[in-house]
Amino acid sequence: MTHVGDTSVxxxxxxxxxxxxxxxxxxxxxxxxxxxxxxxxxxxVDLIAYRSTHDxxxxxxxxxxxxxxxxxxxxVEVGAVRAIFxxxxxxxxxxxxxxxQTCLALGADALAYDQKILTEVRRRRPRPRRRAGAAxxx
Numbered sequence: 001m002t003h004v005g006d007t008s009v010x011x012x013x014x015x016x017x018x019x020x021x022x023x024x025x026x027x028x029x030x031x032x033x034x035x036x037x038x039x040x041x042x043x044x045v046d047l048i049a050y051r052s053t054h055d056x057x058x059x060x061x062x063x064x065x066x067x068x069x070x071x072x073x074x075x076v077e078v079g080a081v082r083a084i085f086x087x088x089x090x091x092x093x094x095x096x097x098x099x100x101q102t103c104l105a106l107g108a109d110a111l112a113y114d115q116k117i118l119t120e121v122r123r124r125r126p127r128p129r130r131r132a133g134a135a136x137x138x
Contacts, residue, residue, distance in 0.1 A: 096116065
């Protein structure tokens with residue numbers, strides 16, 4: 001299944017001090033496709049440059065772009081992203097809203113360590129309709 005990468009995972013991949021560093025190495029190292037919104041790529045590279053060095057950011061960018069299972073996402077509808085951002089009332093960043101909308105547009109799961117993103121994707125994902133007369137569990 002395709003996953004949409006979030007800054008929480010991508011930054012952890014390159015920060016040995018991050019609590020999720022080992023998990024990120026495993027998650028990104030798997031061969032399942034990872035799509036990264038360009039907004040998230042920019043946020044990640046800028047964060048690495050800010051917290052480390054320009055050279056570290058440049059190397060991280062080169063590394064991510066050469067991975068065969070990592071690609072940049074197609075553009076998503078900005079109006080939908082803005083609606084997610086506005087509805088979140090400060091609990092999601094704009095980059096987070098891009099992750100959520102990209103997940104919805106692609107039918108993908110979020111690869112994120114931010115529970116707010118995971119919760120928002122689940123909340124907004126259409127639920128499968130039950131067939132008429134189907135038995136209910138419970």
